[in-house]
Amino acid sequence: MEFLAVIVAGGSGTRAGPGGAKQWREVAGKPVVRWSAEALLAAGARQLVVVIPEDARPLAEKALAGLARWTTAPGGATRADSVQSGLRALSASPDSVVLVHDAARPFLNRRHLDGLFDALAGADGAVPALPVADTLKRAETEDGPTQTVPRAGLWRAQTPQAFRLGALLDAYARWPADAEPTDDAAVMEHAGGRVALSAGDPMLMKLTYPEDFAMAERLAGAARTTRIGMGYDAHRWGPGQSVWLCGVEIPHDHTLIGHSDADAGLHALTDAILGALGEGDIGDHFPPTDPQWKGAPSDIFLKHAAALVAARGGRLLNVDLTLICERPKIKPHRQAMRQRLAELLGVGLDQVSVKATTTEGMGYTGREEGLAAQAVAMVELPA
CATH class of the missing domain: 3.30.1330.50 (2-C-methyl-D-erythritol 2,4-cyclodiphosphate synthase)
Incomplete structure (x- = not known):
């Protein structure tokens, strides 16, 4: 199936500790952003836009050397701004399927994409998600009193998330200017769109903290x-x-x-x-x-x-x-x-x-x- 893709790689990754922005660091000898770029291009992405900080073009060229059909777009002040920058850099019909993916989730494969495409066929958006398995606690402070939160019906959303290009741009145009969405599915939901869930995967973990990179190295080898x-x-x-x-x-x-x-x-x-x-x-x-x-x-x-x-x-x-x-x-x-x-x-x-x-x-x-x-x-x- 032909589709478009946006990889959001515009963050500074400060929570990941020293070593530079996490999208340019290596996991198992390969830059984090390249893992997803290779998977998306090999699966048939007709256009791939990688959203990066304005001064990071040399880093992107080094990380993605040898790959075809990719270009860059400048990142914004927020993730939502970066996503919209990537979407505007695409040249395709409004009905084209577009995937929006976080660069910090490197272990993407074709099975994840097939599930998304199937789910999108009957919806306005599709999101890979995992049911919450751990007991959830709410606390105002780390050592404060806790309250157990029911986990029934709760899911952990992952990326990539799938939409139709025109519908997602319209949804972003209707999103309140004073609010920051945590993902693109929230934007589609706010606009009245129906978002379906596809099977998530623990391997689609997001690299956020220093210990996540150690885990990713082990997963890249052991798996x-x-x-x-x-x-x-x-x-x-x-x-x-x-x-x-x-x-x-x-x-x-x-x-x-x-x-x-x-x-x-x-x-x-x-x-x-x-x-x-x-x-x-x-x-x-x-x-x-x-x-x-x-x-x-x-x-x-x-x-x-x-x-x-x-x-x-x-x-x-x-x-x-x-x-x-x-x-x-x-x-x-x-x-x-x-x-x-x-x-x-x-x-x-x-x-x-x-x-x-x-x-x-x-x-x-x-x-x-x-x-x-x-x-x-x-x-x-x-x-």
Whole structure:
């Protein structure tokens, strides 16, 4: 399903303790805001607006490097101001579905979004929520007398929250100027809209205090599993003037023959990632019998595999690729290949290895009848 998304990342995060604003800090080696941005983009967000402090553009560019379809909007004095700034930065019809999400809730996945979309179908807004399980106490001071509050019918609201763009903007226009809503659902409710609940998830915890980051680190590790996939591809040589390998065009007196651009390196790596996910092989996703892939650049295939990792709430830990050929010489182009792969996968350069070898004149690669590639990918996924 196509949708729009706003990530609210405009706060200073002072309650989170020293270390800078919480949206730019890292959890399990990745900036907090990037966790949600990757999940939303991989799930199909057509536009993503990240609302940030006006001086934080360099931090956002660093945190979201390599991702597409995102832009920023300036944050306001309050969360409500920031949300409205993000909504106004979207260019879409009023009926478009928009998700508003707090950057401080990093462990978003596709299951959460599917539940929201289902709930929104019969309502003006949808909110993931958890029933209150703890006994609630009301006290005027920390050591003052308490009163037990009935918890029946009480829910803990989370984000993202789903609405239709025009309806949410109209609701905000009707919200009292002297009041501050605690979430967007309250704004829709005040305007008379019906808000439905979808299944919440304890993993959608909000990072607020220093101890929350310690918990998030444990959750990111304990609730995740590591998988390894292998890929192999080979193509025959044919007449040509250049060859595509690992997303880089190399001048050569032959080219590789295939249905797409025959980039054996990208094909092997795509299959390695798909293998780690248990998602079949490249032919299952891009059948060679389909004419739309005739001559297609193979970076489409690799981006698709990387998006599947993000959609599962996972991350790519590293990839290792070996090209097997007598010619062309790979070493002069190896750094450019690593840089292109890192760009396509949205990972650091040190997470990408490209190597080359020959078969000492033996076999079809040794006779220069074709080129082969093999790859290994390591992926971390929610357990």
